[in-house]
Amino acid sequence: MRASSLTSLVAGAVVGTATGALRSGRVHRGRPVLWAAGALGAAVVANELAGKPALFLRWSFLRMLLGHRRLQTTWQVGDGREDALVAYVTRHARAGDVDDVIRAIDRFCLERSFLINVGEDKGEILDRVVRRIRPAVLLELGTYCGYSALRMVRAMPPDARLHSIEFSPANARIARRILEHAGVGDRVTIVVGTLGDGGPTMERLRTEHGFAAGALDFVFVDHDKDAYLPDLRRILDRQWLHPGSVVVADNVRIPGAPAYRQFMRMHEGRHWRTTEHEAHTEYQSLVKDLVLESEYLG
Ligand SMILES: C[S@@+](CC[C@H](N)C(=O)[O-])C[C@H]1O[C@@H](n2cnc3c(N)ncnc32)[C@H](O)[C@@H]1O
Secondary structure (H helix, E strand, O other): OOHHHHHHHHHHHHHHHHHHHHHHOOOOOOHHHHHHHHHHHHHHHHHHHOOOOOHHHOHHHHHHHHOHHHHHHHOOOOOOHHHHHHHHHHHHOOOOOHHHHHHHHHHHHHHHOOOOOOHHHHHHHHHHHHHHHOOOEEEEEOOOOOHHHHHHHHHOOOOOEEEEEEOOHHHHHHHHHHHHHHOOHHHEEEEEOOOOOOOHHHHHHHHHHOOOOOOEEEEEEOOOHHHHHHHHHHHHHOOOEEEEEEEEEOOHHHHHOHHHHHHHHHOEOOOEEEEEEEEEOOOOOOOEEEEEEEEEOO
């Protein structure tokens, strides 16, 4: 039995036992809550034993929800799963094989620990856009563990270059190791920083990475949802896009980027032409999300 299954079994057993003990004792007022906790514990255990078919009952998903505050500040779940991914990929994916590394990451997310990657369903939308427009210079906002970067590298022309901006130095280190293992470390530049840090990151992009007017063919926006629109405006202010550049934004419905969506709607047909793609949120098939593909018209 794997460690995560064992953990969930223990968690389920603890919840169930505590609930039973309390129920048989003097605590009566919280009964409905205890029954619900007991039922949840039992459902988590059953789901783990059945091979984790329901994402929302997986211990790794519930653990992530419990750590959401930490996730919002450090952008790691807090149980070491992002580092565990590196070990898993190194052990289970063939070195130098991008397809196999992507497959291993998806397997890790389905069988071990849920990660906030773009995932398979929305990842295919990303692949299709990159293949269609054949960008030479790509920018990603939000590298995390490098999953979407791998997908873009696989889809982009061989001489194209991806620049990926990541707020967390720890995540950047993890992504670099995974990209190196896949044999594509030399095609992606990961820059630690944020476009909203008051200047240094944008200045580095200009001076060290050659960002200039009209330089960007493609942007993938997948970082802090509140920063989608401000960061797009920063890119527009610097005139880094050209007519025909395409911006793809993940998670526009969940967790949601309403200001960004509203901006695209306001400028539809004048400065932007947007297609809204319905897709599922990562690694499950119940909850739907929206991916926006927006062509800049100038
Ligand atoms: C949803 S994850 C990205 C997932 C990744 N694109 C993938 O599909 O594999 C969001 C990432 O954005 C990073 N992040 C958060 N705010 C940021 C910002 N303002 N600028 C750059 N990165 C940011 C977080 O540290 C986290 O690693």
